[in-house]
Structures are given as C-alpha cells and as structure tokens.
Amino acid sequence: MIRVRLIFEQGGLCYYCGIRIIIGDNHPRAATLDHIVPLGLGGTNKLSNLVMACRSCNGAKGCKSEKRFKSEMDQDRAGG
Ligand SMILES: [Zn+2]
DSSP, X not given: OHHHHHHHHTTTBOTTTOOBOBSOSSOTTBEEEEESSOGGGTOOSSGGGXXXXXXXXXXXXXXXXXXXXXXXXXXHHTTO
C-alpha cells in the first residue's frame, strides 16, 4: 500500500500544511494522494513525485506546481 507507506514516512502529517491527516473519506483532513508535479505539468506516477496531503490542501493545490502552491500559502499566512 503506497498510501500507508507515504503516510508513515511523513509521520502522519500533511506534506504541505503539516496537520495530522486521517484515513477516511469526506473529511477535510482525509489523506489524499497528491502529485508534487501535476501530471498535467509533466509529472510522473513515480513514488518520488507522490506525497500524502490533506483533502483541503489537495483541493486547493489542484493542478498548480508545488512551488506556486507554497507561495500562495505564504501569501495567505501574510494576510494577503
Ligand atoms: Zn494540508
């Protein structure tokens, strides 16, 4: 199970925002498999391109690159 392995390697935390993710459906903190580089931007399905993210981060990230998504998160924290 690649998901369980990734969750374990990340210490049970979301790759992007660091909250504790849970295994389950229909929950904002549900663990979802995310592509660091979206497939639409040339990413692969290799393990090195996969992380576990909470549902809310996964939904917010969409098809953005990791760099762009993180810069948007920083702007949110700054109150922008
Ligand atoms: Zn998150």
